Amino acid sequence: MLTTFNSTIKITLLILLLSCICTTSYAEITLPKLISNSMVLQREQAITLWGWGALDEQVEVQLNGKPVGTSTTAAGKWQIQLAPQPAGGPHTITIAGTNTIALNDIYFGDVWLTSGQSNMDLPMRRVKHTYPLDVAEAHLPQVRVFTVPSQYDFNQVHNDVSGGQWLAVNPNNIEQFSAVSYFFAKALHQAKHIPIGIINSSMGGTTAEGWLSEESLQAFPTHYQKAKQYQDKHYLAQLINSDKKAQAQWHNQLTQNDKGTAEELPWYAPEYKATNWHSMQVPGYWANHPSFKDESTINGNVWFRKTLTLPNDAANEAGQIWLGTIVDADTVYINGHKIGNTGYQYPPRLYPINKNILQAGENTIVVKITSNHGKGGFVLDKPYWLEVNNTRYDLKGEWQFKVGALSAPPPSSKFVSYTAPLGYYNAMLAPLLTTQIKGVVWYQGESNVGRAEEYKSLMATLIKSWRAGFNQPELPFIVVQLANFLEAQAAPSESHWAELREAQRQIVNSTNNTALVVTIDVGEWNDIHPVRKKEVGQRAAVAARHIAYNETALVHTGPQIRCFEQHKQSITLHFEPSSAALKAPHNVVHGIQIQTEDAPFHWVWGHIKGNTVVITAQQEHVTGRVKTVRYAWADNPSAANLFNDAGLPAAPFEITNYCEQ
CATH class of the missing domain: 2.60.120.260 (Galactose-binding domain-like)
Known part of the structure; x- marks a missing residue:
């Protein structure tokens, strides 16, 4: 009896084992969502094509019908290196194993990652009334956009995004694309005459720490501890359910x-x-x-x-x-x-x-x-x-x-996903790291206003981490500075927005192969989401041409402060040498504040003189030794008017350093 029972178990286990082996043997190969029809692949770089399949499955890849390599799956994953290709297309890529996948309408060009929070996420439909012709005439078949769906995960680093597809720009789909991303891609495509691919992975309201890996977060104990708390699924579910219940009760009672x-x-x-x-x-x-x-x-x-x-x-x-x-x-x-x-x-x-x-x-x-x-x-x-x-x-x-x-106001939420650390890195950035890209455009910072000093460390860590993740130590990184916002103030005052902009300026100044896009002239005092995204995208494209395309003679930024000196009759602000001349209405620069040893900050004005701005000592309050000079230092620096003749605004600044004699 026992022998018969044991034999039955053995036969059952054998059947199950053979069933598993057969099922595994005939499992179809699959691809990550970024490797799909109409995609843009990075030109002139070795490209990693990869996917999943059965154990020990042979996979062959062909480009335009010609074999380029084979691979055997290991641990359920295969990958093949495609040799660098010149810009152009369309191409076909065929991937064959147990099944065959044919990818069509493929182009080689430059792939840019655009990321950040709501001002990067803001779609063209929100600005279509400002740019009606751009929407109506959006026929750019060699500009392709892949929008990564919003998702967060505190526990697992994802190897694929949750959805999305490559779309060539046309009037039928233009309204869904990130406005900054679109205008950036359009400007680059028109300047370089090559296909441009945009991977937009952005989420409104997110903080910089939300885009850092768990390893990187360890340098920031408070954020790391919060991320570890959220990894407790039971604890997180309790927070979310508590918030939903409290919000529902408030709205129901109000109704x-x-x-x-x-x-x-x-x-x-x-x-x-x-x-x-x-x-x-x-x-x-x-x-x-x-x-x-x-x-x-x-x-x-x-x-x-x-x-x-x-x-x-x-x-x-x-x-x-x-x-x-x-x-x-x-x-x-x-x-x-x-x-x-x-x-x-x-x-x-x-x-x-x-x-x-x-x-x-x-x-x-x-x-x-x-x-x-x-x-x-x-x-x-x-x-x-x-x-x-x-x-x-x-x-x-x-x-x-x-x-x-x-x-009374509703109870504050105990959990807000978009202000949490780690989650968006795991689900929306990590899956992209196997993709070869040309560079990054980053527009974020509003949610970190009030924490400028920490932001410098967060962003330095983020740039270093992303470059390591993409295995590109010199990956070009373009930072869009925060726009002007909130009501203008008549008197000089402290400003969290100005502090965050200064942190962004210092990050770029201290990090190689980066560029700053200044936007203090295109914001709206009453809207944290200003509509003038065309200027932002175009300025980012100019910055990209300078740092990523070696157009070194191209003026890619507005006037950059270097130092100041003080004489008995004047204070002189020295700007970095540039081929573009300083420019202001009637050559008079406003929006400058100085702080001397015997007085608080006061407004002053200066005259453009060559590559300098000279503040005369005859002005009121220009007495005593100068401690600090600020320019455009306000939430909404409405008086700031210093540009160069390339049409680019000077970056807001706060400096204390005298010029070396």
Whole structure:
């Protein structure tokens, strides 16, 4: 009996073993998502093609029908080195093993990685109204973009991204691409006349530490400890579930308490009579209204109404409504029809209006705003109008408003993925390291504002780590400096944004084969996501041509400060030698601050004189020995006006070093 039982077990195990062997033997070869149709491969470098397959499977690779190499899988993975190829295409690559994969429309060119946070992630659809011709005429078949989907993982280094495909630029898909990446690629393609591939791996809100490996994070104990905590899946799940529950409770309670939908006739209904409502100027913030006296209860749901009279020819026509940007979330109704909603502050509110909604005569526009933190309302200096039949009707001015429900701010989240260390490196950067690239364009820093000194170390570590990961010690690295943002200040003051910009300037100055893209002239005081991304991409392309394409005579940056000297009658700022002359309106430079031993920082102005800016001692406060000179030192340095005749702005700076005698 026992012998029969043992024999049965042995036979069963043998069948299972043979089944596994057979299944493994006939497993198909597969490829990472970056190795796919329409891809761009780095020209003039040996290329690693790789994938997965069965154990000891023979894999052969052909380029345009000609064998280029074979490989045998080891530990389920195979790889083949493709010899350097010149720019051009299209090519076909065939990979044959148990199955055959044919890749078509392949080009060799230059592949650039673009990465960072929301200003790199910002898609062309957000700027299409600023650059309508660029969108309409986007026919660039040799510019290809691969967008890495958002994902994080604290426990595992991924060997493949979660999705994505290579797409050649055309009007049908242009709106989904990163705007900075697109304008950068377009400018390079037009300058170098070769195929350009962009791998965009960016995620809004991410910190620099979110893009560091676990090994690199060990130099930053606080971030490393946080990453190790998040590796406890049970602990992380508890945080996420707790946050979801708290947020849901806050929103549910707000909805239940909202008089705007609790009454028999909702406030967005056109027949609702808005009596006893307050009035307010739009754009603006309701916390500034005299009816709000207690700032601890200015958050919640507030409803706004406006009546707009339209002519007969607008009746039943399609249109669109612009409502600037709103703090924080909104739902918009016209004549009782819901036409759109947005769940957070930053996107522009541009909603299409379908036919048969607008009517001749009076139209009722209702906006329910939900404010989570800070001042709720309509952001200043943004477009507010309704457009129909190519005619715009201004929506600025007096609106009625009424509180639906007020509340204390919702509880702060205990876990915010995009501010966490490690996770985005593991899932969105590590899978790219087997790809050969030409260089990196990095646009990030907003989420590290307030930690400038640490940022210098984080970025030095990041650049070194990525170069090691790509096995390119001199990998070109282009850093986009933070744009001007927030309200301009009349008096000199300390600025976390200026400190972060200075950290970025110092990182580039102390790291070989890097370049700085200055953007203090293309930002918006009221929007952390300025739309002028074309200048950013084009300036990054000029920087790339200088450091990655050896166009050494090309002026790739604005004036760079070197040192200053002080005489009895003047202070002279010396700039690095350049083939581009200093330039300012009427040769007068504003935005300079000096600090002397016997006075705090004060504004001064200077005259351009050759490669210097001279500040005369006759100005008020120019007395005593100078300790520090600053330029464009503010969140929004609106007075800064120093450029070169290549049209590039001077980088903001803070210096204490006198010129050597």
